[in-house]
Amino acid sequence: MSDVTNLGIAQIRDGVRDGAFSARQVAEGFISAVERARVLNAFVIETPDHALAAADAADAARASGELKPLSGVPLGIKDLFATKGYQTSAGSHILGGFEPVYESTVSGNLFAAGAGMLGKLNMDEFAMGSSNETSAYGPVLSPWRRNDGGNAALTPGGSSGGSASAVAAGLAPGVTGTDTGGSIRQPAAFVGITGIKPTYGRCSRWGMVAFASSLDQAGPMARDVRDCAIMLEAMAGFDPKDSTSLNLPVPNWEAALSSDIRGKRIGIPKEYRIDGVPEEIDRVWEQGIAWMRDAGAEIVEVSLPHTKYALPTYYIIAPAEASSNLARYDGVRYGRRVTPEGGNLQDMYEATRAAGFGPEVKRRIMIGTYVLSAGFYDAYFNQAQKVRALIARDFERVFEEVDLLLTPTAPSAAFGLGEKSNDPIAMYLNDVFAVPASLAGLPAISVPAGVDHEGLPLGLQLIGRALDEQSVLNAALAFEERAGFSARAEAWW
Amino acid sequence: MQRSTDASAAPMSVDTETVRKIAKLARIAVSDAEAEALAPELNNILGWVEQLQEVDVSGIAPMTAVIPNALRLRDDVVTDGGIRDAVLENAPVAEHGFFAVPKVIE
Numbered sequence: 073m074s075d076v077t078n079l080g081i082a083q084i085r086d087g088v089r090d091g092a093f094s095a096r097q098v099a100e101g102f103i104s105a106v107e108r109a110r111v112l113n114a115f116v117i118e119t120p121d122h123a124l125a126a127a128d129a130a131d132a133a134r135a136s137g138e139l140k141p142l143s144g145v146p147l148g149i150k151d152l153f154a155t156k157g158y159q160t161s162a163g164s165h166i167l168g169g170f171e172p173v174y175e176s177t178v179s180g181n182l183f184a185a186g187a188g189m190l191g192k193l194n195m196d197e198f199a200m201g202s203s204n205e206t207s208a209y210g211p212v213l214s215p216w217r218r219n220d221g222g223n224a225a226l227t228p229g230g231s232s233g234g235s236a237s238a239v240a241a242g243l244a245p246g247v248t249g250t251d252t253g254g255s256i257r258q259p260a261a262f263v264g265i266t267g268i269k270p271t272y273g274r275c276s277r278w279g280m281v282a283f284a285s286s287l288d289q290a291g292p293m294a295r296d297v298r299d300c301a302i303m304l305e306a307m308a309g310f311d312p313k314d315s316t317s318l319n320l321p322v323p324n325w326e327a328a329l330s331s332d333i334r335g336k337r338i339g340i341p342k343e344y345r346i347d348g349v350p351e352e353i354d355r356v357w358e359q360g361i362a363w364m365r366d367a368g369a370e371i372v373e374v375s376l377p378h379t380k381y382a383l384p385t386y387y388i389i390a391p392a393e394a395s396s397n398l399a400r401y402d403g404v405r406y407g408r409r410v411t412p413e414g415g416n417l418q419d420m421y422e423a424t425r426a427a428g429f430g431p432e433v434k435r436r437i438m439i440g441t442y443v444l445s446a447g448f449y450d451a452y453f454n455q456a457q458k459v460r461a462l463i464a465r466d467f468e469r470v471f472e473e474v475d476l477l478l479t480p481t482a483p484s485a486a487f488g489l490g491e492k493s494n495d496p497i498a499m500y501l502n503d504v505f506a507v508p509a510s511l512a513g514l515p516a517i518s519v520p521a522g523v524d525h526e527g528l529p530l531g532l533q534l535i536g537r538a539l540d541e542q543s544v545l546n547a548a549l550a551f552e553e554r555a556g557f558s559a560r561a562e563a564w565w
Numbered sequence: 566m567q568r569s570t571d572a573s574a575a576p577m578s579v580d581t582e583t584v585r586k587i588a589k590l591a592r593i594a595v596s597d598a599e600a601e602a603l604a605p606e607l608n609n610i611l612g613w614v615e616q617l618q619e620v621d622v623s624g625i626a627p628m629t630a631v632i633p634n635a636l637r638l639r640d641d642v643v644t645d646g647g648i649r650d651a652v653l654e655n656a657p658v659a660e661h662g663f664f665a666v667p668k669v670i671e
Contacts, residue, residue, distance in 0.1 A: 173651040272631045286631060316634060384614040395591060402592075404664050409657035417669045422594035434593055438603065439610055441591040442579070452614070457627030459620050464628060496606065497613055513631030538632055 076101035077242040081145050081299035084245055088130060088144030095130035095144030099123045099188060102146045106190055106243045111565045112213045114228075114237040115191040116151050117159050126188025133186070140186030142306055148238045148247035151192040152199055153179045153290075154279040158189075162281040163197040163207040163231075166428025167407045176279025177311045178248060178290045185306040190244050194234030197430045198398065199255055199283045202502040204233025205493045206432040214263055214486055215241035215561035219527035223564075226486045226528070229259030229502075235293050236263040240561055246294035246303050250280060252287045253386050254482075254506025257518035260293050261481035261531025264520040264559060266548070267293035268300050271538050272513030273318035275304075276311030284393035285316075287386075287510050297519065297549045301325040304541070320539070328542055331550040334368030336543065339474035343379035344505060349483045353530065356521040357480050360532045363554035364478060364547070372474050376466040381459050382508040387500060388443050388456035389511075395440025398433070401425060435496065464512040467535075476547050477535040479505050481518040485528035505533060515541045519548045520557040529559065579607045 076098045079087065088095050103120040123146040130143035154160045154172035161167045175183070183189070196206040204212040204227060214228040214237055228237040232249035236259035239247055249256035251269035260267030268291050275290040282288060292303035305325055311317040340361060345354070365371055403409035403424030410423040429437070443452035470477070483504055492499045509516040515538070518531040534551070536544035579587075581600045584607065588595040595603065649662055658665040 170655055173654050273634060312637070312639070315636060316630075316632075318632065318634060319637075378620070381617055381620055384617050387610065388614050388617070399592075403657060404666055406655035407657070411667060415667060417667050418592070419594075420667055421592040425592055426594035429593065435603070435606060435610075437591050437593065438584070438587050438607060441587050442583075442607070442611070445587070445590065451618070454627050455617050455620075455622065456614075457629075458622035458625045459617055461625050461628040462620065462622065464631065496610060511631075 077105045079245060080295045081142070081246045081302050084145050085142065085302070088134060089139055091134070095127035096124065098144055099127035099146050102190055102244060109241050109243050109565050112215060112237050112241060113210055114194055114212050114234040114241070114243060115148070116161060116163070116194050116209050116234070118191040119158055119189050122158070123188035123190045126183065126186065130186055141302070142182060143186035145186070145245060146188045146190045147182060148191060148193045148235060148244035149179050149189050150232055150235050150248045150250055151195055152250050152281045153248060154281070155179055155189065155192065158192060160192070160281070161208070162199070163195040163209060164428065164430070164433070165208040165408060166401045166425070168208075170406050172279070174279060177276035177313065178280065178307050181309060182248070182306050187306070193232070193238055193247060196231035196233065197433050198281065198394070199231035199250055199252055200394070200432050200436055201230040202254070202258060202499050203227040203487070203489070203492065204230040205489060206430055208430060211489050212237045215563070215565070216263060216486060216528055217561070217564065225489045227262065227489055229262035229482070229486060231255040232259045232293065236260060236265060239263070239265045239293055239295060241563070241565070246292055246299055248290060248307070249293045250288060250290050251510065252283050253390060253510045254503035256291045256293055257506050257516060257531070257533060258482045258502055260518040261520070262486040262529065263561070264529030264557060265293055266296055266300050266517065266519050266552070267291060268304060268517040268541070268544065269510070269515065270304060270308060270541050271318070271515045273316050274308045274541070276309070276314040276317050278311055278313040282397040284390040285397060286393060287390060297545055297552050298326060298329060300517070301329055301545050323542060325542055325545055329549055330546050331367065331553050333364070333547050333550045336369045336476060336547065337372055337474040338364050338369045338547070339372050339374035339470055339477045341374050341376045341379065341470070341477055341479060343376050344479045346483070346504065349480070350524070352524045353480050353483065356530045357532060360478055360521055360551065363551055366554060367550040369547070374470045374474060374477070376470060376508065378459065378462045378466050379508055382463055382511055383500060383504055385456045385459045385463065386503070386507045386511060387439070388452050389460060391436040391440035392444050392453050393440070395437045395444065398437055401428060432496070460511050463508055467508070467512045467514060471537045475537070475543055479533045479535065481505060481531040481533040485524045485526065485530055509535045514538055515544050517544050517548045519551050519555070521555055522557065523559055527559070579604055579611060
């Protein structure tokens with residue numbers, strides 16, 4: 073049998089079903105790959121027992137003819153999802169040692185569909201970051217290196233950096249990510265894989281450690297569009313435990329996959345052509361437009377006039393919601409506690425949070441606290457919520473004319489560790505193309521488009537109408553067939 | 566409820582005293598050195614988001630839901646409970662079936 077770690081989700085599912093190999097062989101192959109790649113720091117904890125138990129259940133299910141949609145598929149789970157009996161830290165010291173007594177809806181859905189868990193994936197602390205450098209467990213390394221002969225350590229992006237690195241390095245055929253303002257799409261683009269953020273409300277937020285609740289949305293990251301469709305079907309679904317969960321049936325996205333997008337209208341938003349973006353990004357964008365045209369789509373230039381305000385809007389709303397959500401880390405109910413000698417309850421709160429949160433999280437909590445404070449609430453928070461409504465309205469208008477939008481995913485290829493970590497705003501700009509769709513709650517996918525002059529992957533983004541993941545996936549499939557992206561990071565670890 | 570504010574006034578620049586006040590509200594202990602370092606960082610970010618003031622938002626209601634979705638009601642019945650030990654399982658300090666904290670009354 074060839075190396076199972078070269079297989080994607082559909083191939084594993086079908087191979088287990090057809091008896092080409094056992095689920096146990098698959099799990100053992102990936103467990104071994106995870107162990108060999110510890111230098112990448114993609115996993116916070118490894119859970120081979122979970123993956124093997126699910127594999128044995130899959131092999132038994134095959135024998136009794138009771139296979140489930142993800143039987144035999146081992147996955148990585150971002151450490152933002154509460155996993156019963158397994159440490160869930162959200163990349164933060166303040167949750168060090170926290171072992172939930174419950175399962176998040178999304179991970180529970182995946183396990184109920186037969187999947188096993190290889191481990192919990194490293195991430196920026198509380199998903200606040202675009203390079204995985206804010207993790208309390210240290211940065212994740214991308215498996216990619218520049219082709220300049222140097223060994224500079226590159227970021228896999230963030231916040232789902234461990235997720236991205238794990239798929240790109242062949243440590244898992246698919247993983248969960250979460251996306252608040254680009255945290256699935258930007259890392260997917262940086263490592264040459266596919267990742268989709270579905271419509272806000274498709275995947276339950278229950279048991280997902282909260283960052284900014286009006287934006288947080290789970291989604292899959294995998295090697296290709298089909299694998300993302302398979303995983304998303306298992307993850308999504310109505311959940312009464314999440315007040316913003318959409319009470320809608322989950323479409324059969326995989327069954328309806330079709331790269332026939334003839335007659336679809338694809339918009340190219342002119343405001344996404346911004347200064348300071350490398351010429352290579354424009355080049356792959358033009359190439360992507362040509363591929364969509366080749367697939368029979370009609371290309372239309374469109375305007376989303378409030379685009380430039382999306383990032384500052386996001387950096388008011390997300391910290392405001394974070395400052396409220398992260399108030400729960402008080403050292404009383406779970407996680408870490410620091411009590412100064414002779415200190416009272418207030419002293420305990422302040423010392424616990426000072427020791428438990430890293431610098432970027434503190435910065436965002438303080439920004440959020442400030443913009444919500446008396447006297448500034450209207451000028452900052454309310455103004456941002458109004459601009460957010462305008463940004464959403466831009467999309468609504470454009471989607472009266474076109475079916476999809478095609479844009480770059482990120483304004484650059486992966487950068488080196490440490491290159492941007494001293495300048496918060498430079499780091500925030502990573503998500504300039506990803507944030508608008510987040511603010512409007514729209515489904516958006518990143519697909520690999522090519523490589524830059526240093527051999528590093530570049531991705532393009534397709535954004536669709538609310539609830540129209542199918543059109544997004546179909547256009548992405550048409551894109552994938554034409555891009556034929558086959559570049560892989562050469563194993564050096 | 567409308568909070569008192571003057572939306573047209575440019576927000577004050579954040580000084581170290583304001584940083585300490587925000588940190589107090591956020592229940593995060595900061596040293597003098599940290600407050601000194603945070604003031605310019607917060608000012609940079611707040612200066613950058615300031616550009617939103619130029620957007621004409623007259624007649625626009627603040628967004629409250631990204632995807633239209635009616636809030637559901639459920640029957641007012643007990644659906645959970647009787648799991649004290651599970652609730653306390655991750656508490657840093659639990660005593661006699663309660664969360665324990667430093668003394669709050671003298």
